[in-house]
Amino acid sequence: MCCYFRMMQDVLETSDPISQPGLIQRLGTSISRLYQHYLDKWTPHTASRWVFTLVLIGGFLLRVMLQQGWYIVCYALGIYHLNLFLAFLTPKIDPAFTQEDDDGPGLPTKANEEFRPFMRRLPEFKFWYSVTKSTVVAFCCTFFQVFNVPVFWPILVMYFITLFCITMKRQIKHMIKYKYLPFSLGKPRYQSQENSNKAPAH
Structure with a gap:
């Protein structure tokens, strides 16, 4: 029995090319790591x-206008970006539910309350990444x-403008009703330790 396990160990040695990952898999892993590395380096540069x-x-948009086509792709990209923008403006926890349950973390409504940053349903980096990735995909589709589905583009433009106005009106009403802004404003600024220890001059 020991000889059998020893033989199996010899067969599956790490030097055996069968037990090692393939060239395509290693190349894909390297590209993925390099891509993630540059993405992480670009994160703080908003x-x-x-x-x-x-x-x-x-x-x-310039390619769509010059080529006079792919209007349906442009419309689909606009609708997708609008949904991403709404998720970016929406709080992670809906105030409509937090008012029913007072134990949950809510948005500050008074100036003397503890500062709580605005938590988005879709964070800024994910919002940017999704917008960029979808634009690249739409660009490749052209x-x-x-x-290139033939459509009457003025109808798509009017429908998108109408949908945008209705959606933003609903979002603004929601913001007014629950008294919040989709930005972290009024963050307290603290003085440095050296300035706070200095005695006032007489």
Whole structure:
């Protein structure tokens, strides 16, 4: 029995190419790690990230206008971005439910309450990443004629504007009703230890 286990151990040695991951799997893992590395390095640079994404969206819209096609792809991208924007503006915990249950963490309604930052349903980085990724996918779709469905684009534009106005009106009413802003304002600023220890000059 011991000889059998020893033989199996010899067969499955780490030097055996069968037991090691394949070249494609190792290459995919390396690319994934490199991609995540640069993504992590870009995380704190919020302004540059959004400038890049806005330029990418502008390039996509310019291609749609110059090619005079893929309006349905542009409309689908706009609807998806609108849903992401609403999730970005919406608090993680709906105030409508927290008022019924007073034990849950709510949004501050008075100036002297403890500061609590606005917790979003969709964090800023995930919002940016989803917008950028979807724009890249939509841009790639413009290179395939199968996605160029003939539509009357002015109707899509009017429908999107109407949907945007109705949705934002509902969101603003929700913000007014429960008295919150989708931004962390009024965060207290503390003086440094050196300044606080200094005695006032006479």
